Amino acid sequence: MLIPLLLTFVLGLQESSGFGAGRWIGLGNYRQMASDDVFWRSLVNTLVFAGITVPASLALGLGLALLLNRPVRGRAAFRSLFYLPYVISGVVIGLTGDWMFNENIGVVNKILRVLGGDGVSWQSSPVPAFASVVAVIVWTHVGFCMVIYLAGLQGVPRERYEAASVDGAQGWQVLRHVTLPALRPTTFFLVVMMVITTFQVFDVVYVLTGGGPGNATQMLTTYAYSTGFGSRRQGYAAAIGVVMYLLVLAFTVVWWRAHKHQEAEA
Template identity: 55%
Template sequence: MTQAASRAAARGGTRARPRHIRGEARAAYVLLAPNLLLLGLFVFVPLVGAFVISLQRTDGFGSGTFAGLDNYARLLGDGLFWRSLINTTAFTVLVTPLSMALGLGAAVLLNSVLPARGVFRSVLILPMAISGVATALLGVLVFDENSGVLDKLLQSVGLPAVSWQSGSGAAFSSVVLVTLWWRVGFNMLIYLAGLQGIGPDLYEAAVLDGAGRWQQFRHLTVPLLGASTFFLLILNVIYSFQVFDIVFVLTGGGPRNATSVLVTYAYETGFDTRDQGYAAAIGMVLLVLAMAFTLVQWRTNRSRDEVGG
């Protein structure tokens, strides 16, 4: 009789537990519903709409006609598309590691006893308080080759002025420099939060083991900031692929398309040429590239964690 009661109680417990879990799941879905609704309305629905438009031939007037994959086939022979893709890749390769390295260096300095840390922190965080367009306008004040502050400083010390707008390399460099000023502060904040989460006892133990400053940084700080680095890598690459405002305001994609990136090319195609279908195809390619990179990095990081575990 006792064994039967125990089995009945066990069966009752197994029935009650799934009901409890289902109740928690329903509550979770209710709480997530507003966010999921907004996400679907403002992200997934526009993405589906953009994909549908990318399959159409449009001229900016009336509804487009179905063209299948013709817009994607055009990309293969479009030299300006490949130039924009190369510029976007070069921009990403330059800005992502430089902004992360500078952000990490600034975080390490601010995490130590540094004079005037408040001023230093404010200078780095200032671009985060304003929009990308405002940051680019400040960049124009600095890099304008006719009235910019930087060229005037160069000429005041006897150095030649730099053609920041008419020179291809100089224009691309100005975009990179302004972007670095805009992104380093955010990277610094994330790294600083990660550094403040590392216990000081780990560094004390490293000192007792005879580790120097560089050894502590290389073998202790950098590995423990792995999660922050992974997070920043994904965000910085996605931002670099989607860069628009700084390029549009600072150089407009010129000179001679030297700073044209995928988003500015899609903008010009969609709003100047009025070929929305082709512009949507460029946007879809950009989305696939960003998602592919994110997926590869996520799988690589998960594999590393599993091996480390």
């Protein structure tokens, strides 16, 4: 892993098509990013995408974990059902999303029309297209968050719940003062993992929307791919990859320090 990472940094300092030796241009690729509107649109899309999908996946995953942590009939089957999308190929997930959100033959639009509404332009309008990608990715990630939260819930000492019950705490009070504080390490892990995973999302977006319409769903990953293998500007694509790496690294460091500070105060 280290060698490709270092080679990516080196390639990001070159102008290269992938054929033959590259030409050293130093920070030229990074200077070009400053005036590249598509890069900035892709960066904003990626940040907004992460800002929506990560909290939504964690919240829904925690809700499912709380439900399935109880003695429910068929609990094992439900766990497997919710976790299944996370282990399926991203291309299959993208095709499934297209089957659901296709403007003409998609299941969602068919249901809307049966109910008397109009179909939504999932592929040709920016906001619906972005929403469809968010919905598919959240559906994919919820199962992983659920499994990790289940493991965290099963590690919470029963004595804490018994003490809270003696003090008269119920429902939301137990969740807020006992369960959520006990799950802080689990939440810290999940946030880091989900941010990294979200920044790496490629196949689902590529299959579902291709980054369109009009770069509305263009992510840093899809833009790096189209730049490196479509326009054959592999040096510039590598520089985009370096920016992605530094963003995720910076977030992880800041989040880790905030987590340590919270632990110290607690």
